Amino acid sequence: MKCRDLIKQLETIAPVHYAEKWDNVGLIVGDEEQQVNKVLIALDPSTEVIEQAIEQQCDMIITHHPLIFSPMKKITSNDFIGRRILNMMNHSIAYYAMHTNMDIAIMADEAAAMIGLKDTIALEPIESNNLHVGIGRFGKLTRTITLLDLANEVKKQFHLDGVRVVGELTKDIKTVAISTGSGEDFIEHAIERGADVLITGDIRHHKALDAIERNLCIIDAGHYGTERFMVEWLAAHLDVSNVTAMVAKEQSPFKNI
Structure with a gap:
């Protein structure tokens, strides 16, 4: 080819x-x-x-x-x-x-589906007349669960050893915003949508304090952690019968010790 x-x-x-x-x-x-x-x-x-x-x-x-x-x-x-x-x-x-074209076209919907969101719209639409195309997703869980249960589900679905959580672990969660990669810029969008929690990566200390002050919980699953699934997804969806598609061996630059 x-x-x-x-x-x-x-x-x-x-x-x-x-x-x-x-x-x-x-x-x-x-x-x-x-x-x-x-x-x-x-x-x-x-x-x-x-x-x-x-x-x-x-x-x-x-x-x-x-x-x-x-x-x-x-x-x-x-x-x-x-x-x-x-x-x-x-x-x-x-x-x-x-990169961001993949975020918008594929990764937003895939990430939302991984945690079972329904009735989703874009967290930040790129077209004023189409709320379903854009960065991230906002939607509802099929049932109300605690922040701790959702954090564990994120760990399971994204194959992570751990996540950082901001908020009371027993808080009930029904509405969720999710943005893969570095997503602290979408805190305001999550609040505007009425999300109980934002799942993303690379949240800084003061942004976390501001979010919880405004009643938005955070599950920080890491930049690498929220995006690595893209590699396996693309390898599985390339229609290249005469081309060998391989997945690289790589890991986050951050190590748990």
Whole structure:
């Protein structure tokens, strides 16, 4: 399969026009005419992931988080981003990122479904006339449960060792906002929707204090923890009978000790 043909499929799954203006999605390194026989899918384009792709003789890497966000004037081996780019180029590995477009097109609904939300709408719609397209989801649980029970369900569904919880563990939870990745910017949206709890990652101390003061509980399942499922989902949904899709071995940079 040509790289451009695989790209067409990726952009059918997650249209690039969904991506935020500040984001950098699409083919970042490589040639659209390149032949692709083996793909490695990962959350991050880390040095370890690139080394796995080289070892497995992959022709393409697909990640959620882009390697390049800000414009680069030079690509050299003097910095870690340049070294990664050069390493991929030297081994003829194409590199594609699907970030906020994937958040909107797939991950919001998938994350909501994982915890059993119904009657969902976007936490932050991107279209004024369509409340179902946007970042995150707000919805209702099928039954009222405690904050502790919901935290345990999040651990189970997202395959996590632990989560951070803000709020009284015995509080009844019925309405839920969820945003994968770094979601403290959506605290206000969650409150406006009337959520009892926001499930997300990367919540800072003072934001947590502000949220609980306004009667919004928080389940911080981590940036990595709330997004890792994207890798397995994409590997399972690529329709590439003549291309081998592999899942990278990676882990959160944070370690529990």
